[in-house]
Amino acid sequence: MKWLIAIAAVGALLFSMPAAAAKVQTMDKITKLPEKQDESNLWERASSHENRLRNVGTLVSHPQIEQYLESLADRMLGDYIDHLGIDVDFVVVEEANLSAWAYPYGTIGIQTGLIVRMDNEAQLAAIVAHEISHFLQRHTYREMLDKGKQSFLGKGLGFLAAAALTKETGTFDPNVMDFAGDLWMNLATSGYSKKNEYVADEEGLMLMANAGLSRDEAIPAFHALAENKEYGAGDPRKMWSSHPRLEDRIKNLQKEIKREKRRKTYVAGEIPDPLIYYRAIASALIVNAKLDIEEGQFGRARDALEKYLMVHPVDPQAHFLMAEAYRRESPLGPDFAECTNSYYEALEHDSDYADAHKELGMTYRQQHKNVEARAAFERYLALAADAPDSGIIRGYLETL
């Protein structure tokens, strides 16, 4: 019953949009729910995955961003959200690469790497709307009926969750891995059919328009995904890479936007202020900068930190991470000016920032500036005498 309401509501929503393109397969065309038990089983498996992912704890810890995303989804779905009968909600996953996926019951998974690579709300909306469309169109279920997909061995999010757990705890929880072969995840990670991806792209544009957002911003959003293909080559967690060629999808989107602009009813949407967006996603910017630094993506880390510092200019941690991004990119120098300056910036906003003193000391030691190194190490030990590495720092001091 819930689904019948949802179908009717979405059908009405999509029909009401003047921009609706004829070739978009709208929900109103679904006249009955086939294989109800199959679909119910699919939901259960997906739900089990989501619960396990949430229980990982450190992997998901951005309730404010989830709320922000929910409000964005509500705006795109407009009044019809009340009639949908199913809430669209979000789970934010701390992972540096760019990925998003739709659970078949309306929860959207989205990684911090993707959130921070977007430059404004409209760009994020393009991705979110695409995933909402997969849910509205029941693409997972539809493709489940395609027997070709059923034998695919998944290496998707179970893999990712397990990897994250291993990273965090040093131990592996096979329970997280156990559902790696879940069919729905195979679809989400190996990509839906080309046709369904195009449907979701085009329907995504309509949802953006519904929220009054500029559809042109879908292009840079998808370009960011395309750039991600260069990142982490060979990494099986790189989910977007196996969707239809992003370049082709971008071309299709450009054509679609051009067509819309020729319509008399076309209304150009808003390009929201990036600063509002950066403020909303601030916690992801910091978290993802750390992840990028760990993965050696120093330029990306600095990009995220620059966005963060636009809205939180006196945050010492952001300046410290900026220094780390510079230092780790060129740990042996010869130029230490940028990292040194950023450590000092961090200390300007928090003179008791122990790690900033320590790293400053390490940087001076690397340059054989022993007097400065000694002062910085002594300050570190005064602030963090019981730190796990305090003995090592004392050892350095003896050699200066």
Added chain:
Amino acid sequence: MKILPAALIAFCLAIAPAAIAADKDSPYYIDKRTFKKQYKVIALAPIDADAALQMPDTVARMIEEEITARLQKRGYTVLPSSVLADIRANMEKQVGGFIDSETGQTDVEKVRAVRRHAFRELWFRHKMDAVSTMRVQITQADVESDRGEWDGVKQSLEREGRRLNYTAKVAASTVSFAIYDQTDKPLYIAYGGLEMLMKRVGDGFEQIDPSLYFVDEKRIRKAAQLTVKEI
């Protein structure tokens, strides 16, 4: 016919995150000629192994010998793993050991601190171009009718019971050898299959007694050689 139990799938896949490899066709993450031109002095980190394998020290020595010999033959200067091991040992003393005197447990934070500082100290003291890590780890072998194949080697699976036609993924050990630059960026990652860790009993698999691992010196040395054959 598939006879792999679900628990074993989990076991086999568990090691996969650690085994994310470079392009299957080439172990190099950068152009091979650039690598040979830019990186001349390579420091070895002490060999590490998955705890479940209970690897003896003699195996670590064999693997390091094989890898060092190949690198030197190819014109590289090699800093032995004892250099980093000495730095680590000294730092372990400086932090007062890894065992928390109150809890009797390993202080993971101290272990991490020593590991981090030791690598930085290695770079500070020695003008090498790259650092390498070696690890013996659990991976998965493709098995077809008791014949396993993975990371450049083949091995017959021990079996109890009648012959079966099947395909499965079964736990095996492999040696990994990776070279990183000063920013921890991988330059080269390669694997050499070592041995199967399970046997087939009827229509299921059982772990081989760990005391029977690492008994074939030839396999150990071959696994190490495979990791550096592209050097």
